[in-house]
Amino acid sequence: MSLYTRFTAHLDTVLDILEADGVLPTGLNRKPVTVEPPRDASHGDLATNAAMVLAKPAGTNPRALAEAIVEKLEGLTEVASASIAGPGFINLTLTDVTWRSELAVLAEEGDDYGRSDIGQGVTVNVEYVSANPTGPMHMGHCRGAVVGDALATLLEYAGHKVIREYYINDAGGQVDVLARSAHLRYREALGEAITIPEGLYPGDYLVLVGEALMHDFGDTYKDKPESEWLGLFRKRAVEYMMILIREDLGKLGIKHDVFSSEAELQAAGKPDEAEAWLRAHDLVYDGVLEAPKGELPDDWEPVVLPLFRSTKFGDDQDRPIKKSNGSWTYFGADMAYHYQKAQSADQLIDIWGADHAGTVKRIQAAVAALTEGKARFDVKLIQMVRLLRDGEPVKMSKRAGNFVTLADVVQEVGKDVVRFTMLTRKADAQMDFDFAKVVEASKDNPVFYVQYAHARISSLGRRAEEAGIVLPAPDLSLLGTAELGLIKLAAQFPRVVEGAALTREPHRIAFYLNDLASAFHGWWNMGNDDPRARVILADDPALTSSRLFLSRGIGQIIRNGLALMGVAALTELN
């Protein structure tokens, strides 16, 4: 239990007592009551707004209530002092012993320091990546992949059951194009000279697929009409693409639990089931869409389509679930897919590129309809990443097939750098990824800065050994003011993890680690001005041992934080 959680419980007990004493009426809503570190450290270690938010419903004034609460809180052994400030804040200062013992807790819990059960075992399905199976992964997919994966890890750490899922879009027109492109490469593998026409995928990665297909089928389908091979080639080419994609994901350290196929979903009749249910509830009807506002497409004509009443759930327009040729729209299938996911999870999260922002409302409407409002469902939009090389945008053309692949980037800068960097911005803010900057060894680069702190800590252990200092058991009472400051920041880690999990914002971990690293570097550098402030003091094994203990604690937190981000901690820099 984190220190903050513990004090929330303490405060709760105090409020119970005040209720029993008749100072507070029973049944007050305590939800707005918070226990947090104050922004300004001079206000103490913890602050609560309890008196302010409860005074009004209790029919008393904040100061009087605060006094009653303070009186009880002062009785706690962990509290050094409690005071009332401003409009009714209660500020607590904890004893040094309390903080020092938190350091012992950290050492004791190790890799689990920061783990919590706030998720209460609720199952969350996180669907991320879901790149079309028509080619290798490129950098456009990267950020969503990392954010989704880190979020999944974070939720697990916070006590959720997590299903990591990938939706294979293998039923649309683009996989026909893939099949035709693969067939062309197949003919090429059989010795034919080919030219790639406009509209087919030109990428080199299909050469291998063509060769594989040649091994699979010999020349059986070389000159056959499309109708004889299209379905088969589609299926086989998608399989090969998924092997490629899994490999790419593996390079980023990402492994999904479930891969769901859109084609299989349709073959199993899931969209039909969803449609039938929705029709029975008058949520699907046959109708004609209004002409789109703004510029009218050339080929627009009114047609009757089965429409889902997404307007009933806040969308601007009802949405077709089938095309005029009778096949399912992407939305029609996706709707059924989300319904299927909701069968095995309490909550759903989709990680999407921001270019799909326009379709969020309809899928949320569909989930609300099909689960009758029971499943929490969030769509997290991931903004674009601009690739730069020394400040200049990297030119890419998907049509020419020369997009920057994820594998190339991982190869160039490394998995850990890619993952960390992708988490140094809030997901819904655009970001730049500069090949030069992300590997720069300077404090401008948080990836490096955090790793450097960890490397320094690791070096301390080695140094102490080399110096041959015989270390006694650490005596935490030797740690002074500067060390306590570091401990207080370290003790916030569990709170940061909880906050990141609740708001589903994994980037908070990266920012916290940067702050922690900064505090550590500052502490370390005190040793430059004052040699007595160094960690390793050959003539003072007791102090050395205590400071090493603290350093290791900081190192532990950096490792825990990095682990949540899927990044390995470095023990030395090269």
Next chain:
RNA sequence: GCACCCGUAGCUCAGCAGGAUAGAGCAUCAGAUUCCUAAUCUGAGGGCCAUGGGUUCGAAUCCCGUCGGGUGCACCA
């Protein structure tokens, strides 16, 4: 025309489950290196949190309008 996202220091961005005097890095200026890795650190200046209202004891944070930027707008995925 409509919807969504964004607007915080000169620049890049945190902070937004409402909390006290709005933070960090870069850049600028002034300092620290016989050093446990200075690949670092210390300090200073720099803000009508786009704007106008509203809710609240309290708003950068929540709600509405306006302005500015980005994205997407029929049976593409």
